[in-house]
Structures are given as structure tokens and as C-alpha cells.
Amino acid sequence: xxxxxKAPILNxxxxxxxxxxxxxxxxxxxxxxxxxxAEVCNTFRFYLKEKNxxxxxxxxxxxxxxxxxxxxxxxxxxxxxxDEKKLDKQFLELHNELFSDYDCSKCRNCCKLYKGSxxxxxxxxxxxxxxxxxxxxxxxxLEKDEYGLEYQTKHKPCDFLNGDGECKLGECRPENCKNYPxxxxxxxxxxxxxxxxxxxxxxxxxxxxxxLKKEYGFRAKKDY
Ligand code: SF4
Ligand code: SF4
Numbered sequence: 001x002x003x004x005x006k007a008p009i010l011n012x013x014x015x016x017x018x019x020x021x022x023x024x025x026x027x028x029x030x031x032x033x034x035x036x037x038a039e040v041c042n043t044f045r046f047y048l049k050e051k052n053x054x055x056x057x058x059x060x061x062x063x064x065x066x067x068x069x070x071x072x073x074x075x076x077x078x079x080x081x082x083d084e085k086k087l088d089k090q091f092l093e094l095h096n097e098l099f100s101d102y103d104c105s106k107c108r109n110c111c112k113l114y115k116g117s118x119x120x121x122x123x124x125x126x127x128x129x130x131x132x133x134x135x136x137x138x139x140x141x142l143e144k145d146e147y148g149l150e151y152q153t154k155h156k157p158c159d160f161l162n163g164d165g166e167c168k169l170g171e172c173r174p175e176n177c178k179n180y181p182x183x184x185x186x187x188x189x190x191x192x193x194x195x196x197x198x199x200x201x202x203x204x205x206x207x208x209x210x211x212l213k214k215e216y217g218f219r220a221k222k223d224y
Contacts, residue, residue: 054102060206087189113157117174119174120150141154195209
């Protein structure tokens with residue numbers, strides 16, 4: 001089962017675009033649900049082309065699917081042309097600018113679309129934070145991942161996500177959760193493949209990649 005560090009980009013489900021497209025409704029008779037492999041309507045392409053605000057959390061998966069080929073080409077472009085230190089600086093500046101007024105509690109895609117990955121060394125503190133024993137913590141919330149090595153939450157959305165968008169583990173939440181989407185971390189040039197996965201989950205990461213395309217004068221061949 002995918003977690004935030006192993007999520008594939010190529011098989012994500014589409015969200016309906018929410019533009020009220022009659023063609024989508026007619027296609028599957030389920031205007032309010034999710035469906036897989038749905039053809040992307042022209043209304044959504046127009047929305048992407050014309051929008052001058054950040055993509056919303058409910059649309060980011062579909063938008064990343066549409067731009068998948070373009071994003072792979074831009075990743076190849078960066079590998080061949082970008083200076084490592086300059087790219088880290090650009091990522092960091094965009095990260096600071098965009099997260100400075102972004103309310104992650106209104107998104108939480110990173111907690112909804114992955115299972116939480118809980119390091120074994122965190123379990124003692126996490127259990128104490130919740131006022132239960134380590135055994136209760138493991139029994140109630142955790143299972144081993146597909147390789148039988150690491151602990152992950154039993155469910156997706158993550159079991160520790162509260163209805164108000166906050167994490168039940170508070171400051172005890174894993175470092176990887178605190179650092180997601182890693183756009184302020186060094187060596188971005190060597191992490192671009194993984195970043196293409198993140199773009200399909202995180203609206204801020206998606207916007208950072210779009211801004212970088214502009215900064216590098218990268219032009220998409222296709223007209224989105
Ligand atoms: S880090 Fe990204 S995916 Fe997670 S809540 Fe914030 S904007 Fe959403
Ligand atoms: S542990 Fe908390 S921050 Fe991490 S995925 Fe789960 S709800 Fe989100």
C-alpha cells in the first residue's frame with residue numbers, strides 16, 4: 001500500500017474537476033463521485049490555462065495528470081541545465097513565499113492521500129502523547145508496510161488526522177510529516193523524480209514547479 005514516500009504518480013485516480021461539466025456527468029452518471037481513467041474535459045483544460053490563482057487541493061491530482069509529460073520534460077531540462085545551488089535557492093524562496101500565507105489545515109492532501117509513516121523510534125513518545133501504552137498504540141493504529149519493515153497507519157486518510165485538519169500527534173508527528181513536501185530541503189536537483197509524485201498531491205509543490213518553469217523560460221509544447 002502506498003505511503004507518502006512510495007506513492008506512484010502514474011496510477012492516481014482522477015478527481016472530478018468540479019466545473020459542472022455535463023459531459024462528465026453523462027459519462028458515468030455520477031457527478032459527485034470519483035472515477036478512474038476519466039477523460040479530462042476541455043473546461044478543465046481552460047481552467048488550468050486561464051487560472052492565475054493557485055490550484056485547489058481537490059484539483060491538483062487531475063492537473064498533475066494533465067501535465068505529467070510536460071513535467072517529466074521539465075525535470076529532464078533541469079537535470080541538464082540547472083545549477084544545483086541556484087535551484088535549491090529558488091526552491092527555498094518559492095517555498096517561503098508560498099507557504100507564508102497558505103493554510104495547510106484547509107488542504108491536508110498529504111494526510112488524506114497517504115497512510116502515515118511512523119518511525120519505530122517515535123512510538124514511545126507518540127503513545128505517551130496520546131496517553132496510551134505502546135502496545136495499545138501499535139494495536140490501535142499501526143500495521144507493517146508491504147515489506148514488513150516500517151510501521152504505517154492502518155488507514156488512508158491517516159488515522160491521526162483530526163476532522164479540523166490538525167494532527168492528533170501534534171509536535172510528536174514524524175519529522176517526514178513536518179518536512180513535507182521537502183521544498184525547503186537541499187539537493188532538490190537529485191530529488192526531482194520523487195518531486196513529480198509530490199506535485200500530484202501538494203498544491204504548493206505544484207505551484208512551485210509551475211513558477212520554476214516560468215523562471216527558466218520553459219515552454220510546454222502542448223497547449224494546456
Ligand atoms: S504540505 Fe502540501 S499537501 Fe500537505 S497540507 Fe500543505 S499544501 Fe496540502
Ligand atoms: S501523522 Fe499527522 S501529519 Fe503525519 S500524515 Fe498522519 S495526520 Fe498527517
